Amino acid sequence: xxxxxxxxxxxxxxxxxxxxEAAGRVRIMRLLLAALIGLRLATGPHRGLAAQPAALFRPVxxxxxxxxxxxxxxxxxxxxxxxxxxxxxxxxxxxxxxFLLAWSSLLVLAALRASRGKVHHNDxxxxxxxxxxAAAPVGLRLLDPRRSTAWGWPVRTSLLVVTGAYFLTGxxxxxSSGPAWVLSDNMRNLMYAARLDGHAPTDAVSLFIADRPTxxxxxxxxxxxxxxxxxxxxxxPRLRPAFVVAVAVLHAGVYVTHGLxxxxxxxxxxxxxxxxxxxxxxxxxxxxxxxx
Amino acid sequence: MAVADxxxxxxxRTRRLVHLFLLVFAITGMAHLELFPFSGFRLFSELRPAxxxxxxxxxxxxxxxxxxxxxxxxxxxxxxxxxxxxxFDDMSPAARDEVCDAWxxxxxxxxxxxVQVRVYSVVRGVRPGAPPPxxxxxxxxxxxx
Numbered sequence: 001x002x003x004x005x006x007x008x009x010x011x012x013x014x015x016x017x018x019x020x021e022a023a024g025r026v027r028i029m030r031l032l033l034a035a036l037i038g039l040r041l042a043t044g045p046h047r048g049l050a051a052q053p054a055a056l057f058r059p060v061x062x063x064x065x066x067x068x069x070x071x072x073x074x075x076x077x078x079x080x081x082x083x084x085x086x087x088x089x090x091x092x093x094x095x096x097x098x099f100l101l102a103w104s105s106l107l108v109l110a111a112l113r114a115s116r117g118k119v120h121h122n123d124x125x126x127x128x129x130x131x132x133x134a135a136a137p138v139g140l141r142l143l144d145p146r147r148s149t150a151w152g153w154p155v156r157t158s159l160l161v162v163t164g165a166y167f168l169t170g171x172x173x174x175x176s177s178g179p180a181w182v183l184s185d186n187m188r189n190l191m192y193a194a195r196l197d198g199h200a201p202t203d204a205v206s207l208f209i210a211d212r213p214t215x216x217x218x219x220x221x222x223x224x225x226x227x228x229x230x231x232x233x234x235x236x237p238r239l240r241p242a243f244v245v246a247v248a249v250l251h252a253g254v255y256v257t258h259g260l261x262x263x264x265x266x267x268x269x270x271x272x273x274x275x276x277x278x279x280x281x282x283x284x285x286x287x288x289x290x291x292x
Numbered sequence: 293m294a295v296a297d298x299x300x301x302x303x304x305r306t307r308r309l310v311h312l313f314l315l316v317f318a319i320t321g322m323a324h325l326e327l328f329p330f331s332g333f334r335l336f337s338e339l340r341p342a343x344x345x346x347x348x349x350x351x352x353x354x355x356x357x358x359x360x361x362x363x364x365x366x367x368x369x370x371x372x373x374x375x376x377x378x379x380f381d382d383m384s385p386a387a388r389d390e391v392c393d394a395w396x397x398x399x400x401x402x403x404x405x406x407v408q409v410r411v412y413s414v415v416r417g418v419r420p421g422a423p424p425p426x427x428x429x430x431x432x433x434x435x436x437x
Contacts, residue, residue, distance in 0.1 A: 017310065022299050052369025053394035055387075056376065060328040069369055111328055113368070117375040119326050127329040128317070135309065137300065148299025153310055161317060167314050168321035169368060172337040180339055189340040191417040196344070198364075 017160070021152040023144035026196050026278035029155065030099060031090050033130045037102045038086030039078050040123060041262060046109045047072050052116070059115040069112060095138040103130045125165050126264045129158045129272055143280060145244040158272045163230040165265075166247065170227025176244050182224060187216040191257060198265050199259030206257040219253075234271060240273040343417050347374045348427065351396050352408040361395050370395070377411065380431060392434030409434040427436060 054068035070078075082105025088098035110123040124151060136154035173181045191210035195203040214241050226246045233243035247269050251262040309383035316330055349361035363370045376391055383391075392409035397408050410432050416425035 010306045014307075014311075016301055018307070020299075023299065027425060048368030050369065051367040051398075052373075053397050055390035055394040056370065058376070062328070088315065104346060114328055116369065116372050118372040119328065119331060119408045121333070121335060124331050126330050131329070135306075148297045149302050150299040153302060153306070157310055157314065164321065165331075168333040169335050171322070171338075172324065172332065172334050176334070176337040177339045184339060185342065186339045189342050189418055190336065192342075192420070193340060193344055196416070196418060228345060248335070265322075 017153055017156050018149045019152045019156065020147040020149050021155040022282075023137075023140040023146045023148065023151045025275060026133070026143055026151045027092075027140040027142050027144065027156075028276045028280065029158065030095070030133045030136065031142075032276065033065050033093075033126070033133055033268070034086045034089035034099055034102055036126055036267050036271070037106050037130060038083050038090070038266065040126065041082040041086065041102070041106055041109070041184050044079070044109065046075050046079060046113065049112055049138045050075055056117075057115060060111045063108075063111055063115060069115070075109070075112075078109055081105055082109075099130075100134050100226055103127070103134050106130075121265075122261060125162065125265055126268045128161050128165070129268050130156045132161065136222040143277065143284060145281075155272075159234060162269050162272045163234040166227045166230035166269075169223050170230075173224060173227070182217060182220040185213075185216075188213060191216065194258045197258070200255075200257055201259060202256065205253075209257070223250060237275075244270050244273050295352050340418075342422075343400050343415055343420055346414050346416070347377050347430075349374065349395055349410040350410045351399050351404065351406040352410060354359065354405045354407060358410065359399060359406075361409070363395070363401065366398055370398075377430075378412075385433070388431065388433040389435060392431075396434055405436075406434065408432055 009239065040164045049069050050072035053067045057066070057068050059066050069075075083102030085098045085105065089095055089102055106123060107127055110120070111129060113123075114120050133154055137150050140151070188210045191206040194200055194206045200206060209219055227250075228241075229246075230243065233240050244266075248266045251266050254260050254262060309331050316327070319325065319326050320330040321333050325333060349363070350358040351361055352358055363373055373391075373395070380388055380391075392411070396406040396409055410426045411430045413430040414425050414427045417423060
């Protein structure tokens with residue numbers, strides 16, 4: 001294969017990534033992500049990490065310089081600072097710095113939560129997308145219709161991250177388990193095992209699925225179709241609202257059967273995949289164009 | 293009417309950073325690597341068999357009686373910590389003792405005299421009507437405070 005044939009898809013991806021988008025879409029995405037970060041910081045259980053003895057602390061790579069969990073006072077201080085930063089970012093006050101402050105606070109607290117020997121995915125999608133928006137241009141207004149590549153890359157990189165995360169989640173199932181992930185008793189065992197953990201709000205749903213092999217196979221197939229189908233949501237913008245509904249159903253199912261809270265994945269997906277700028281524009285008149 | 297491009301130019305540095313970000317995202321995602329907050333996205337990806345291997349922690353008090361330690365009922369910092377047992381064989385006895393003493397901390401704080409922690413390996417069927425769990429002692433560790 002020659003260098004030119006290898007180059008072509010990369011160039012095409014680059015052209016797609018750096019295509020123009022509306023400035024207003026970047027502003028509303030950052031506003032909504034800041035609100036989600038603030039909500040997560042305000043309601044997260046991070047304070048409970050403080051009781052952990054040092055012998056159980058297994059820091060993630062960028063916290064390797066720490067030898068134990070911070071005290072409850074430090075954890076609460078990070079939460080408070082992050083929430084204040086998120087509120088300021090929502091209001092558009094010193095947007096770059098305040099959004100970075102909120103994002104950094106959640107990054108550190110989520111990293112501390114992951115420093116227990118197990119990766120917790122609950123906040124990852126929000127952190128990755130907010131990381132992209134933290135680097136995006138600031139000083140934009142809601143409903144600003146001007147279009148530029150400078151405002152295109154944050155939107156499109158976020159689209160790639162969200163749909164890529166779902167695709168990779170499905171991809172890992174296929175790579176690790178192959179067709180057996182759907183065709184074997186895998187889903188039935190998963191559902192029967194869920195009741196042993198005792199985290200789910202009810203056992204009725206997991207047992208309903210586990211007791212019916214056909215339903216279990218269909219649930220497994222549906223899960224893979226949604227995850228791998230994220231590619232379609234990337235390439236067909238009209239199908240994105242349907243994909244948001246599909247992932248909401250998927251994660252609601254995970255919560256009901258396993259008690260695992262992936263609400264931030266659903267919310268982040270909705271923020272990125274739905275063009276809220278266009279939605280707002282339908283109901284509100286655009287502001288006066290800024291003077292040059 | 294919007295025009296084709298009326299914003300600032302995208303710098304070469306921004307382009308390189310976006311490319312690097314997406315490259316790390318793709319490599320960690322495809323290669324099962326965890327580089328927080330980048331992830332290998334292993335969510336329920338392994339096949340679940342009809343039997344499940346787990347661990348049970350029990351503190352031994354002065355009278356020799358066993359008291360269960362349920363990490364799921366302890367503060368957030370303790371939860372999921374039995375995953376450290378995956379590396380127990382590679383740990384020194386002193387390091388194991390530190391971890392086991394850490395698990396005993398809430399009981400000790402509540403006034404129980406813990407002289408040792410026993411770690412049981414448990415194999416149980418997940419299906420209804422499965423035989424009772426099989427439990428065998430895997431480790432004894434920790435010591436009097």
